[in-house]
Amino acid sequence: xxxxxxxxxxxxxxxxxxxxxxxxxxxxxxxxxxxxxxxxxxxxxxxxxxxxxxxxxxxxxxxxxxxxxxxxxxxxxxxxxxxxxxxxxxxxxxxxxxxxxxxxxxxxxxxxxxxxxxxxxxxxxxxxxxxxxxxxxxxxxxxxxxxxxxxxxxxxxxxxxxxxxxxxxxxxxxxxxxxxxxxxxxxxxxxxxxxxxxxxxxxxxxxxxxxxxxxxxxxxxxxxxxxxxxxxxxxxxxxxxxxxxxxxxxxxxxxxxxxxxxxxxxxxxxxxxxxxxxxxxxxxxxxxxxxxxxxxxxxxxxxxxxxxxxxxxxxxxxxxxxxxxxxxxxxxxxxxxxxxxxxxxxxxxxxxxxxxxxxxxxxxxxxxxxxxxxxxxxxxxxxxxxxxxxxxxxxxxxxxxxxxxxxxxxxxxxxxxxxxxxxxxxxxxxxxxxxxxxxxxxxxxxxxxxxxxxxxxxxxxx
Numbered sequence: 530x531x532x533x534x535x536x537x538x539x540x541x542x543x544x545x546x547x548x549x550x551x552x553x554x555x556x557x558x559x560x561x562x563x564x565x566x567x568x569x570x571x572x573x574x575x576x577x578x579x580x581x582x583x584x585x586x587x588x589x590x591x592x593x594x595x596x597x598x599x600x601x602x603x604x605x606x607x608x609x610x611x612x613x614x615x616x617x618x619x620x621x622x623x624x625x626x627x628x629x630x631x632x633x634x635x636x637x638x639x640x641x642x643x644x645x646x647x648x649x650x651x652x653x654x655x656x657x658x659x660x661x662x663x664x665x666x667x668x669x670x671x672x673x674x675x676x677x678x679x680x681x682x683x684x685x686x687x688x689x690x691x692x693x694x695x696x697x698x699x700x701x702x703x704x705x706x707x708x709x710x711x712x713x714x715x716x717x718x719x720x721x722x723x724x725x726x727x728x729x730x731x732x733x734x735x736x737x738x739x740x741x742x743x744x745x746x747x748x749x750x751x752x753x754x755x756x757x758x759x760x761x762x763x764x765x766x767x768x769x770x771x772x773x774x775x776x777x778x779x780x781x782x783x784x785x786x787x788x789x790x791x792x793x794x795x796x797x798x799x800x801x802x803x804x805x806x807x808x809x810x811x812x813x814x815x816x817x818x819x820x821x822x823x824x825x826x827x828x829x830x831x832x833x834x835x836x837x838x839x840x841x842x843x844x845x846x847x848x849x850x851x852x853x854x855x856x857x858x859x860x861x862x863x864x865x866x867x868x869x870x871x872x873x874x875x876x877x878x879x880x881x882x883x884x885x886x887x888x889x890x891x892x893x894x895x896x897x898x899x900x901x902x903x904x905x906x907x908x909x910x911x912x913x914x915x916x917x918x919x920x921x922x923x924x925x926x927x928x929x930x931x932x933x934x935x936x937x938x939x940x941x942x943x944x945x946x947x948x949x950x951x952x953x954x955x956x957x958x959x960x961x962x963x964x965x966x967x968x969x970x971x972x973x974x975x976x977x978x979x980x981x982x983x984x985x986x987x988x989x990x991x
Contacts, residue, residue, distance in 0.1 A: 539594075541676070544678030545685070548608060550574075550575050596623060599625075603631055673703075678707050694717070705799060716754055722756060768817055864948070869904075873921075881893075895932045938963060
């Protein structure tokens with residue numbers, strides 16, 4: 530297993546640096562001066578936008594991040610640098626220019642609804658791209674991957690983007706592009722590009738309205754641009770990956786409040802996963818879960834590893850023990866129980882739902898096939914451990930299932946150190962293995978006449 534919690538890749542983000550300004554207020558009347566609503570300000574805050582938000586997402590995931598781009602020698606630029614410094618993001622590759630305004634997007638929100646966006650930016654500014662490319666080259670071997678975050682504000686010209694891609698390929702470093710515009714030729718020979726459906730349609734002149742048209746558009750991007758992979762994000766339909774074949778990943782989002790910055794979260798999580806050694810498909814699943822977390826928040830948001838895993842605990846390539854430990858650090862109360870769960874029945878479900886009610890995260894220690902044979906004889910289990918694992922993982926009240934081979938779960942409990950240990954009513958007034966480790970022991974009565982043994986006896990006609 531790959532432990533993402535202890536993985537700290539070095540990732541360079543290059544692109545348009547922006548300050549996102551959110552002004553919150555209320556609108557309750559129309560102006561007497563003109564037929565427009567009066568916006569009364571309550572409060573405001575600044576957030577990192579554009580390529581800065583990509584860097585922010587990476588920092589929250591645990592990466593070491595360097596950011597490259599341009600800001601103005603102005604108040605907004607100073608705010609941006611201060612916010613980046615607070616996150617320990619490397620700003621040495623950021624160039625401050627006196628003839629440039631720091632890009633700022635101001636959003637007015639009333640009752641969590643965006644009413645207007647006001648943009649402040651510069652047109653036709655000369656950037657010294659050759660100097661910047663030479664500076665990046667002097668540090669290129671420090672990076673595990675590079676992200677190009679293009680918001681079409683002039684930083685990522687054709688020559689500069691192609692020079693950066695050539696530099697990455699020369700040093701065998703993955704380079705991922707979040708594209709903008711219609712002409713995608715400047716992203717040619719990169720590792721991955723991640724347009725959304727609308728962007729992919731514009732770039733390929735293919736209307737995506739079926740699986741066949743999606744397949745055609747995805748492979749046109751991949752083949753025309755000589756990419757290793759192309760990925761098209763599909764909003765409520767998830768995403769599609771184009772490598773040797775098309776692989777579709779369904780969305781995980783249950784409730785969407787704001788899609789602002791979702792693309793930033795996807796490209797950041799993809800780069801993080803790949804840099805930590807996950808393959809493209811596991812990295813994409815990880816990125817898909819990150820996007821689901823972010824769209825459930827208002828404004829340009831980020832997703833912590835613990836939030837991503839809690840949202841989709843089925844990301845089984847992550848080390849469960851590290852994840853549980855980080856959930857504990859986030860203040861989650863961990864509940865543990867164990868058993869064979871051979872033929873899943875009503876009594877099991879009632880027991881597990883009550884166990885989950887005692888805390889935030891329910892962890893099940895599942896007896897392996899070998900341990901069940903030692904405990905119950907060679908004719909058990911009825912269902913093998915893979916089937917039992919699958920059923921338990923798909924119960925909404927269960928967060929983690931960990932198989933153990935020992936006769937008792939003591940070693941497993943010692944490693945997890947849960948807050949609460951739950952056992953069935955047959956353990957009342959008995960010594961419970963692991964009770965010396967936990968803060969609290971809970972005994973839950975079984976549902977009468979509901980047991981695996983009763984089911985087996987009924988089948989046998991006994």
